[in-house]
Amino acid sequence: MAVGVFDSGLGGLTVHQAIAARLPDLPLVYLGDNANAPYGVRTADDIFHLTCRGVERLWAEGCDLVILACNTASAAALRRIQETWLPEDKRVLGVFVPMIEALTERRWGDNSPPREVAVKHVALFATPATVASRAFQRELAFRAVGVDVEAQPCAGIVDAIELGDEILAEALVTSHVESLLRRMPHPQAAILGCTHYPLMEAAFQRALGENVTVYSQAGLVAESLADYLRRRPEFLGEGRESKYLTTGDPVRVSGKATQFMRRPIRFEAA
Ligand code: DGL
Numbered sequence: 001m002a003v004g005v006f007d008s009g010l011g012g013l014t015v016h017q018a019i020a021a022r023l024p025d026l027p028l029v030y031l032g033d034n035a036n037a038p039y040g041v042r043t044a045d046d047i048f049h050l051t052c053r054g055v056e057r058l059w060a061e062g063c064d065l066v067i068l069a070c071n072t073a074s075a076a077a078l079r080r081i082q083e084t085w086l087p088e089d090k091r092v093l094g095v096f097v098p099m100i101e102a103l104t105e106r107r108w109g110d111n112s113p114p115r116e117v118a119v120k121h122v123a124l125f126a127t128p129a130t131v132a133s134r135a136f137q138r139e140l141a142f143r144a145v146g147v148d149v150e151a152q153p154c155a156g157i158v159d160a161i162e163l164g165d166e167i168l169a170e171a172l173v174t175s176h177v178e179s180l181l182r183r184m185p186h187p188q189a190a191i192l193g194c195t196h197y198p199l200m201e202a203a204f205q206r207a208l209g210e211n212v213t214v215y216s217q218a219g220l221v222a223e224s225l226a227d228y229l230r231r232r233p234e235f236l237g238e239g240r241e242s243k244y245l246t247t248g249d250p251v252r253v254s255g256k257a258t259q260f261m262r263r264p265i266r267f268e269a270a
Contacts, residue, residue, distance in 0.1 A: 002027040002239025003225070004058030004066035006051070009037035009162050010253070011196030012069030013261055015095065018218035019067070022226055027242045029061045031270060034248030038158040039072040040127025040194070047129060048077040052085060054247075055092055057270055062239025065091045067225060071193050071217075072127045075135035091235050096139055098224035099191065099217045104143040117144045119189045123180050123212070125204070126193035128153040136193060150184040152176050158196045164256045170203045177207035192216045199260045245270040 005016045051073040074094030131153040154176045160169035198216040246253040250267040257265040
């Protein structure tokens with residue numbers, strides 16, 4: 001009954017951790033495509049092919065349901081995956097919609113017309129590919145009217161995290177936040193629209209100030225998965241064993257994962 005969790009690298013571990021806390025009996029197979037990270041500077045076509053390869057690898061582990069714990073893959077590839085590639089008996093879910101539902105105060109499956117919501121000024125921090133896709137604005141427009149979104153493409157943060165360089169990552173967070181605040185001086189909410197960014201959440205909050213509510217996806221995605229599995233238990237796959245797989249060097253990736261998650265994590269070669 002395993003579920004797969006896919007990311008380009010280490011960021012999806014933030015989502016994995018929240019799912020494991022919410023559904024402690026559910027076996028989870030994590031796959032980080034560290035050999036090909038970062039995805040955020042790749043073309044949509046490239047992201048589509050890499051994501052399909054990762055999803056297939058997780059199917060081979062008995063995971064019929066795969067969570068794309070990666071905004072870049074969710075934004076640039078998920079729709080194409082669902083419309084052109086996915087067999088009937090498999091599911092691939094992204095990380096965008098649960099967060100937008102939380103921001104727009106909606107419950108799952110509430111398809112009523114877009115309406116006014118409390119939050120009016122939203123800062124979005126994401127990878128260049130996610131920002132370029134405009135997927136966040138598109139999903140938001142289905143649900144809310146009158147929300148002003150200012151998006152900051154945060155080049156370099158994922159690379160710094162994958163290299164394990166927390167000092168560089170923090171400096172980049174500060175400079176990207178400053179750049180956004182020049183265009184939107186008083187955001188009410190900030191969305192960390194890349195699953196790597198919660199690893200630097202304290203730095204984002206420091207740079208934004210305490211009056212800005214920072215939304216990160218992990219808890220929201222875990223809650224929405226629990227709800228999905230209650231409704232669709234048939235997508236619990238055959239896999240029984242939890243593990244962490246990487247396309248990169250397992251020793252190196254285990255070291256970085258342990259550094260960022262502050263607990264020992266052991267990756268195996270995918
Ligand atoms: N964690 C991925 C995301 O949520 C990072 C993408 C990348 O590799 O650039 O977007």
